[in-house]
Amino acid sequence: MPTLKIDGLDVTVEPGTTVLEAAQFLGLEIPTLCHMDGLEPYGGCRLCLVEVGSGDKSRLVTSCTYPAEDGLTVRTNSKRVLRSRKMMVELLLSVCPSSRTIQDLASLMGVQKVRFKTRNDDCILCGRCVRMCKEQMDAGAIGFVNRGHKRKITTPFNMKSEVCRTCGGCIYVCPACNLRCQGPNAPGDVCGSCLSLQPTCTERFDDYMCYLGPTGNCGTCIKKEEN
Amino acid sequence: MKLVKTADDLDKLRKAVLAKRSPEKPVVSVCCGTGCRASNSAELKETLEKEIVKQNLKDKIEVKASGCHGFCEHGPIVVMSPKEIFYERVKLSDAEEIVRETVVKSNLIGRLQYIDPAGGERIKTENEVPFYKKQKRKILEKNRLIDPTNILDYVAVGGYEALKRALTGMKADEIIAEIKKSGLRGRGGAGFPTGFKWEFCKRAKGDIKYVICNADEGDPGAYMDRSVLEGNPHSVIEGMIIGAFAIGSNKGYVYVRNEYPLAVKNLTVALAQAREYGFLGKNILGSGFDFDIEIERGAGAFVCGEETALIASIEGKKGEPRQRPPFPATKGLWGKPTNINNVETWANVPLIINKGADWYSRIGTETSKGTKIFSLVGKVVNTGLVEVPMGATLREIIYDIGGGIKGDGEFKAVQTGGPSGGCIPKELLDLPIDYESLAKAGSIMGSGGMIVMDDSTCMVDVAKYFLNFLRDESCGKCLSCREGTQRMWEIVNNICEGKGKKGDLELLEELAVVVKDSSMCGLGQTASNPVLSTLRYFRHEYEAHIKEKKCPARVCKALITYSIDTDKCVGCLLCLKNCPQKAILGELKKPHKIEIEKCIRCGVCNEVCNVKAVLVS
Known part of the structure; x- marks a missing residue:
């Protein structure tokens, strides 16, 4: 069974576990958006980025897809991780500024401003609905079309799908459109009023003292390492 | 009926072909x-x-x-x-x-x-032409000697000799050891050591294994792989058979873009002939090894040159990458261990087996061995395909072989590695070209595109061009690449249109570093290079666009104005007649005038003027 070190803590997991699952097992919070239990890992939203390895060879990978390998060193909140994660949230906000989910993520990460021109798209192309439709509902009624900045999700040839059973699974899993922020929405503005911090580790690990918000910030685990 | 069943048959065939051909x-x-x-x-x-x-x-x-x-x-x-x-x-x-x-x-x-x-x-003679004289042509050498649609031409110049040597005289591990020793690194871009890649795939668990030739060459202006595939397809086929034998694969694919019709045609002919002669099929050269190759045509997505996207495309899915690991060497095509190499890498294999790893590793630098083909294009006198040993300097390639800058302009920069590469300035002309030195200079080897630019090129405009290419060609799966390239393009486009403002460059740089760091595949991870390298070496041009609202190279339309020098103008009416906006006023033999409000800055007046009276400022 692979043993790896996440934020200084050793954890042994079943083979086939992802880094994200291993971190969650420890009660560490890694933000996710395109990830959903029961759906194939996708690695599209880049929010769950963590830094693996050390020194010059360390690199950012998506924890939702990365297998927990023996001897792996993972940092979930390093400067490099936070820099990328914040930029990803800023990019998401610039595309879909009125999504409550994204506003919450921005508040959590302290993103206060959007420096790009906002667009007000409805979709963030996380692909949850596409995977839901194909993997869980076995329909495959929707999919991605086009590339790059023209990419969108639709039915084949933009026509009414013959295989869609209007189950609503796609809407159920959508992280962007199910909650709309009704607050003020000046360009580039984040209201922050819907900030909803939740204790992270207490549910599963009563005695693990890491409930103070983004893990690693309290420093308990680092002190433990030094001693 | 196979024509070549054993190693001896090949020798006999070659002798018979040569006997018929008088030198x-x-x-x-x-x-x-x-x-x-x-x-x-x-x-x-x-x-x-x-x-x-x-x-x-x-x-x-x-x-x-x-x-x-x-x-x-x-x-x-x-x-x-015979006189050449x-x-x-x-x-x-x-x-x-x-x-x-x-x-x-x-x-x-x-x-x-x-x-x-x-x-x-x-x-x-051809060899005395300076363009050829200073090259070291190992891969392209045979192109001129053979008719690609005639396998006997290839056999006559020693073709399939390496295959014979590998299949009848070497063990699979010996071949891998030889390739490792040669120091051959992937010619597709990242420069991963080929021998190690083969070894990973060989060691991977799996009953079926695949080898793939990546011929999805998509960089604008690059055509090395195209020329090898069109001119000498058997060298690629031979390399693939040897690789497949070493790895233990019985099935190969060549993923070639459909925009290369001649390559597809010549390769189809070559594969049919190789099958006819028994170089492909069952029990090749009596070794008991079976192997065949299929052509898979790509529909022209740049991202399909990325290995996981290429695999998805062959599988019939949308051509977009997936996060690695698992790497294709362990889980590739149809979930089986797969080895992917680029056209030029495969073409190097017969050379190494024939002449030995020691011979091969003597060519090149400490870390990069062998020769590399570059497609030299842009503002250079001799455009064409150039093959030089690794470690040759940019100056040697551009001036000694390329014949210097075309026209009156002065060298400004060279863009290497395609859209994901970087622009290297004049100060680094003596840079020896290998994987490491290019990376250090903020560019990449890529597949070997080399675009020479002179002082009439605006570097901000160049960055905009490549970003526009990348935002179109990004598959859009991961946020950092999709939105990152789009936003970088928006910022640079604004700067070109004169709408740049304070803080733009800082934001651009911050975004570029994050996109490089956070993207899923090689496309996104290198998409920032055009921005970062131009910011590194030509920051003053960006600043001139933003602060002074001027384009120093006089390219960005929003930042230039056209006027007519009344002293020089002879009043020939030529510009007046050619102006598509009818923005030029004047009479015969009297100096003309441009109406700024109507002018769309297309530059036609400047092009047609015989006395150079049109001023751009």
Whole structure:
């Protein structure tokens, strides 16, 4: 069974576990958006980025897809991780500024401003609905079309799908459109009023003292390492 | 019925082919690579053939359509053996004289010879042309000797000898050890050591394994792989069979873009012939090893050159990458261990097996071995394909081989590695080219595109061009690449339109670093290079656009104005007649004037003016 070190803590997991699952097992919070239990890992939203390895060879990978390998060193909140994660949230906000989910993520990460021109798209192309439709509902009624900045999700040839059973699974899993922020929405503005911090580790690990918000910030685990 | 069943059969076949071919028999070989074809070389070959029949020389002279010679600027190229006489820019009307004078009487036709721009001398043979003289052609060498649609031509010049050696004299591990020792690194871009890649795939658990040749060459202006595949497809096939044997694979794919019709055609012919002769199929050369290759045509997505996207495309899915690991070596095509190498990498394999790893590793630098083909294009005198040993400097390639800058301009930068590469400035002209030094300079080797730019190029505009390419070609799966390239393009586009503001460069830089760091595949991870390298070496140009609202190279339309120098203008009405906006006022023999409000800055007036009276500021 692979043993790896996440934020200084050793954890042994079943083979086939992802880094994200291993971190969650420890009660560490890694933000996710395109990830959903029961759906194939996708690695599209880049929010769950963590830094693996050390020194010059360390690199950012998506924890939702990365297998927990023996001897792996993972940092979930390093400067490099936070820099990328914040930029990803800023990019998401610039595309879909009125999504409550994204506003919450921005508040959590302290993103206060959007420096790009906002667009007000409805979709963030996380692909949850596409995977839901194909993997869980076995329909495959929707999919991605086009590339790059023209990419969108639709039915084949933009026509009414013959295989869609209007189950609503796609809407159920959508992280962007199910909650709309009704607050003020000046360009580039984040209201922050819907900030909803939740204790992270207490549910599963009563005695693990890491409930103070983004893990690693309290420093308990680092002190433990030094001693 | 297979024609070559054992190693001995191959030797016999080669002997028989060579016995039939007298080295004295004149051969007129016409380059039929894509570049020369564009200048009508296919028709030239037919005309030469007709001319030979007309002059009753049918059985005495052979006309051959060869692969690309690389000197595309001077096509169509015709070389006549045995004396190796070299003619350039041959026209259809020259055919009759060539046969009558040069082929029959060995008289040289002066106007068709290459003239050395340095000394003004007429040059007789191909090897004496400075463009070729300073190259080290190992992969492209055979292109000019063979007709790619005739396997016997390839066999005659020693083809499939490496296959014989590998299959009948070496163990799989010995082949991998040899490739490792040679120091060969992937020619597709990242430069991963080929031997190690093979070993990973060989060691991976799996009953079925695949080898793939990545011929999805998509960089604008690059055509090395195309020329190898069109001109010498058997070298790639031979490399793939050897690799498959070493790895333990029985099935190969060549993923080639459908925009390369000649490559697809020549490869199809080559595969059929290789099958006919028994180099592909069951029990190759009596070794008990089975292998065959299938062509898979790509629909022209740049991202499909990325290995996981390429695999998805072959599987019939949307061509987009997936996060690695697992790497294709453990879980690739149809979930099986797969080894992917680029065209040029495969073409290097027979060379290494034939001449040995020691010989091969003597070419090149400490970390990068062998030769590399570059497609030299842009504002350079001799555009074409250039093959040099690793470690050659940019100056050698651009000035000694490329003949320097075309026209009156001055060298400004060279863009290496395609859209994901970087721009290298004048100060680094003496940079030896290898994987490490290019990475250090903020660029990449890529597949070997090299675009030379002079001082009429605006570097901000160049960054905008590549970003526009990338935002279109990004598959859009991961946020950092999709939105990152789009937002970078928006910022740079604003700067070009004169709407740049304070803080733009800082934001651009911050975003570029994050996109490089956070993206899923090689496309996104290198998409920032055009921005980062131009910011690194040409920051002052960005600043001039933002602060002074000026484009120093006078390219960005929003930041320039056209006017007419009244002292120089002779009042010829030429610009007035050509202006699509009718923005020029004036009468015959009186100085003209441009109405700024109507002018769309298309530059037509400047192009047509004979007295250079149009001022751009």
